[in-house]
Amino acid sequence: MLKFRGQPERKPQNELQPFCGLISCASCGMMITAENKTKRQKNGNVHxxxxxxxTKKRKDFKCPEMSLxxxxLxxxxxxxxxKVSLPKDWAEELNRLALQDYKNSAPSLTACVEEKKKKISSLSEKLERLLTGYLDQVIDQPDYCLQKAKLLSEKKSLQKEMTSLSHKQNDWLAPFQNWLKDAQSLDKxxxxxxxxxxxxCAKEIFGSHLLLGEKTIRPAEGGASNSFG
Ligand SMILES: [Zn+2]
Known part of the structure; x- marks a missing residue:
């Protein structure tokens, strides 16, 4: 057997690859695993x-899926x-409105403060729910558009609320901005x-419901779209 000069030592067999344990096969439901391959060119370059x-471990099913x-991936x-992060321009607009409101705000008038708090927290909850909706469900186009329309209409009512409220404390701004930051950070x-x-991050968003099929990764519909049903 020929020995090649400079041939690197074998890698440890179970070297941890980042996306192991995250995705299942769309055809047979087995886990997706990683495999290292080394290509040596004639000029000595190693890739x-x-x-x-x-993993194709199912005995009763010949899995046709290819590697990626x-x-x-x-x-x-x-x-x-x-796709599930808060778009930058929306976040900027929401932040702009929040800052505008913050600037215009006068020191406390208790009743208004209470009302303001209630509205802001309800707004935050709505936004949170909207985001959760994205995160928990399959992101298909119609759903996405629907959610987007909802957010936009929410934004309009937010604008109205912001304008109509003129007296409030400003202790809502930081939490609200934190929320914006979190929702945006997904993008980063x-x-x-x-x-x-x-x-x-993907695990948090999609749980164990990511599938790889036909070289494409997608969230499982209702978590049951593989052949295990
Ligand atoms: Zn498979």
Whole structure:
């Protein structure tokens, strides 16, 4: 057997890859695992690739799914996370309105403060629920549009509320801005190069309901769209 000069030592077999344990196979329901492949060119260059593929452990089912390059999976996952983040322009508009309101606000008038608090907290809850709706459910286009329309109409009523309220305390601003930051940070994580952070984020958003099929990653519909039904 030939020995190649400079051939790297074998990698540990179970080297932890970021997206292991996150995704199931859309065809057979088995977990998606990672596999390292080394390609050596004639000029001596060595390329390491990571592929994700179905473990194909089911004995009663011949899984037809192909493997997917790590970079491609990362790209798709990023785009899924990005879809559920609060769009930057919405966040900016909400923040602008909040700041405007903050500036215009006068020191406390108890009744108004109470009313203001109630409205802001109800607004925050609505936004929270909207976000949760995105996160918990399959993100298909009609649903997304519906949610978007809801948010926009919510925004209009927010504007009205903001204008009509002229006296309030300002202790709502920081929590509200924090909420905006959280909802927006998903967008940053989506494009972050820290794949483990991305995995944690994806797990939080999609739970164990991500499927890989036909080289495409997607959230499972109702968590039961694989052949396990
Ligand atoms: Zn499979």
């Amino acid at each position: 390491e690739y990571t592929y994700y593929r179905c 390059r790590s970079e491609e 990362d790209k798709q996952l990023s785009s899924l996370i990005q 994580i989506a494009y972050d190069s820290d794949l483990f952070a991305k995995k944690v």
